[in-house]
Amino acid sequence: MNQRYAPWWGLAALLLPGLVQAAELDGSQLSVWWAVPFAGVLLSIALVPLLAPIFWHHHFGKVSAAWALVFLVPFAVVMGPGVARASVVHALLAEYIPFIVLLTALFTVAGGIFVRGNLHGSPALNTGLLALGALFASFMGTTGASMLLIRPLIRANDNRKHQVHVVVFFIFIVSNAGGALTPLGDPPLFLGFLKGVDFFWTLTHLWGHTLFIIGVLLALFYAIDAWHYRRHEEVRPQDPTPDTTRLGFEGSVNFALLGVVVVLVLMSGLWKSSVVFNIAGTEVGLPGVLRDIGLVIVTLVSLKVTPAGVHENNQFAWGPMLEVAKLFAAIFLTIVPVIAMLKAGVDGPFGAVVRAVTNADGTPNPTMYFWATGVLSSFLDNAPTYLVFFNTAGGDPTVLMTSMAPILVAISAGAVFMGANSYIGNAPNLMVKAIAEDRGVRMPSFFGYMAWSGACLIPLFIAVTFLFFR
Template sequence: MNKKSVQALALAGALLPGLARAADLDGAQLSVLWGVPFAGVLLSIAMIPLMAPLFWHHHFGKVAAAWGLAFLVPFAIAFGPAATGVAVVHAAFAEYIPFIILLTALFTVAGGIFVRGNLHGSPLLNTGLLAMGAFLASFMGTTGASMLLIRPLIRANDNRKHQVHVVVFFIFIVSNAGGALTPLGDPPLFLGFLKGVDFFWTVTHLWSHTLFIVGVLLALFYAIDWWCYHRREETRPEDPTPDTQRLGFDGSVNFALLGVVVFLVLLSGLWKSSVVINIAGTDVGLPGIVRDIGLIVVTLVSLKITPASAHDGNQFGWGPMQEVAKLFAAIFLTIIPVIAMLKAGVNGPFGAVVGAVTNADGTPNPAMYFWATGVLSSFLDNAPTYLVFFNTAGGDPQTLMTTMASTLVAISAGAVFMGANTYIGNAPNLMVKAIAEDRGVKMPSFFGYMAWSFGILVPLFALMTWLWFI
C-alpha cells in the first residue's frame, strides 16, 4: 500500500466519527430560529404569487434556492462542512431523490394517457369522475390518479364559467382523501408499510373514515356543482373542445407502465435485502435502488413509446414538474432542522406540540395525535411528519396495529386527509394547481385556497374527531 493510500485511509478514519455524529442532529440543542428558512419558503409560496405573480412565475426557482442557501450557509458555519454534507446527503438520498423519481414517473406515465373525445361537465359526470379518482388513488397513488384525470376533467368543463370549485374538490378528494386505503396511495402510509405495518391494515382500519369524508365531499360537491351548472349563462355558446372524436384513449400502453410502477413500489417494501450502500452516513438499500432505477427506466420508456398525439392532446409539458421539484427541494432542505426539533420530543423547542398528544396518565390521546399530525402535515411534508408521530407513539408496528390501533389510525388519517388543507400539504396539490393554471383556470391564491379548505374540510375533521377519536 503506497503512502497516498495510507493517508487517504487515515483521513477517512478521522472523518467517519464526525460523519456518524453529524448524522444524528440533536434537535434539543437547536433554536427555533433554525426554522426561519423553512418558514420563509412557505411564506414565499403563499405571498409572492399573490403580490408579484409575474416575478414568481419567472424566478420561483431562484427564490427557493435563496432560502436553501439561507439555511445551508449558517448551518455550515455553526456545525461544520461534515455535518452539513451528511444532512444534505441524507435529505437527498433518503427522501428527496426517491420522492422526485416516483413523482416524475407517475407524472410522465399518467401524462401519456390522453382521453379522446369530449366529456361534458355536468354535475353527475363531474361527481362520477371525482369518485373514480378517489377509488384509483389508493391503487395508483394520489399523484398517478391526479395526473390521469385532471386534464380530462378540466377539458370537460372548459365551456363553463365556474371551474374553480371543480379543481378545488378534485384536490380534496383525488389528490388527498382517496389515497388513504393502501400504502400505495400516499407516501406516509408507504413509510408505515416499510416500518412494518401490514399492507391491508390501512384498508381494514381506515375504510369507514375514508368512506365518510369522500362521501360527504362528493355530496357537497354535487350540490355546489348543480347550483353553478343551472345558473344563467353558466355555459358558453361554443364549447372550446368540440365533439370531433369518439371516446377512447391515446397512449393506452401507459396503463401497463402504471402497473409496473405499482409493482416496483410494492416490491421495494416486500423485498428484504442485506445489501446496503452507505453514502456519507445514509444507508441506501438494494430494494430502493432497484425501485428508483426501475422507475427511471419506466419514465424513459414512456417518453419513448407514447404517441405524440397523447402528449399533444394533454398539452404535456414539464412546467408543473419543474415547479414541484424546485420548491420541494427547498422544502426538504430547510425542513432538516424542523424535523430534528420535532424528533427531540418534549425536550426540544417544539416540546409543547409533542407533549400535547399525551394524556396526564401517559397514555396517547388519539384526538390530539389526529390534529397534531394533520396540522403539521398541512404545512410540512406529511411523510416525515407521519414518521415523527409514529415514533412518538412508540414506533413498534405490532403494538400500534393492535393495542394502540386507534392512535395509528389517528396518525394515518391526520397525515393523509389534512394534506388537503394547503397547496403544499401534498405534492399533487401543487401539480394540479399548476396544470389548471396552465389551462386558464384562475385558481385561488395560497390563502384563498385555505379559505376553501378551512371552510369545508376543518368542520368535517372536527366531526371525524367526535365520531372516532374521542
C-alpha cells in the first residue's frame, strides 16, 4: 500500500471495520466510534449549561457546529464525499427541514395569540390549565399547545415563590403525554401516519394509556401544588401582573392559521401524488413540498397580521426557536450513523438492543419494545427512534395495526410518553425551558430535570408496563 495513504487507511480501519465501498450507509459495517459525536452533543447539552452557563448561553450554536464537523469531516474522508453528501441531504430534506418548518409555524402562530387578563395560579386553576393543554396537544400538536399556554401559565403564577414544579409538570403533560392521541399530536405519530397508520388508530388504541398517565400526573401535580400553596408566604403580597383587563384573546386570527396548519399536515398525509423530486438520492414528494411551502407562508402571514402589541405582551422572541434549531441541526446530523447502526438489527453494533426486544422463541416482546423505544426516545429524538422500532417490528402498517397491534401500541407509547424523560427527548421540552428561563423561572439543569422525571415518571411507566404490556 502506498505509505502516503496509510494514516487514512488506519483511520478507516478504526472507524469502519472491513471497509465497504457502498453507495449507501450500511450500519452493520460501522463501528460504535461513529456514535461519539452524537454522544458529545448530548453530553454538551447536559453538562455545559451546568458547568459554564454563560459560555453556553453565548456559544451553544458554535458547540453544536463543532460536534457536527467532528462527525462530518471524518465521515466524508472515510465513506467518501458522495455518501456524506447523500446522508446530509437526506437528513436535511427528509427530516430536519420538515421538522423545523412545522415547529417554526406552530411556534410563531401560537406566539401570536395573547391571553389577555390575569389568571391567579391556584392549584385548581393550574391543574385545569394542564388538563386543557393535554386536550389541545393532540389536536394542535405538543409544540402548538405548549407555545399557546406556557406564557399565560407562567404569568398566572408569577406571584408565587415556587414555580418550577408547574413548568416541569407542564412539560410532562402538555409537551409530551397529551400528544398521544392523534398524528397531529407528536412527530413520531405523524411519521407513523405517513407510513400508513390510520389517522384514528392511536386514538382508539392509546386512549386508555393516555388517560391513565395524564390522570395520575394531574393528581400528583395537584397534591404538590396544593402543598406549596398552603405554605406560609408562598403567595407574594404584590402580584407582578395586576388585574387591569378582562380575560380574552388578542391576535385571534392566529386560531384560523392554526387550522391552516392542521389542514396542511393532514393534506400531506392523505394526498398521494406520483410527482416525486429526487435530490441527491433523497425522494421528496409533492405533498410534502407543498406542505412545507404552505407552513412557511403561514409563518410569514402570522408575523404580518399579528399586532405588534401581541408579540410585545407575549415577550415573543426567536431565542427559544433558534436554540432548538441549532441544537437539533447537530442532533439530526450526528444521529445518522446511530440510526444506521440500529437499523442494521442484530447484525449491527447495537444488535444487543434489537435482540432485547425479541423473546427466545423469536416473537416480539411488547414490554421490551415499550422500554427500548422509550429509553432511546429519552435521549435520541423520539421521531427517528419511533421509525427505527417501527421498521424493527417489520414496517408493514397493516400487520402492525392488526395482528401486531400490541407492538405498535408499545412503540407509540414509548416514543411519546418517555420523550418527557429529558429536555432533549422532545423538541417542545427545550422550547418551554427557554421561555420559562426568559420569564425568570430558574429551571433545573439537565440532570436536575431528570431527577424530577425519574421520581415522577419512571414509577408511572412501571405501572403502565404491568397494566398494559404484560
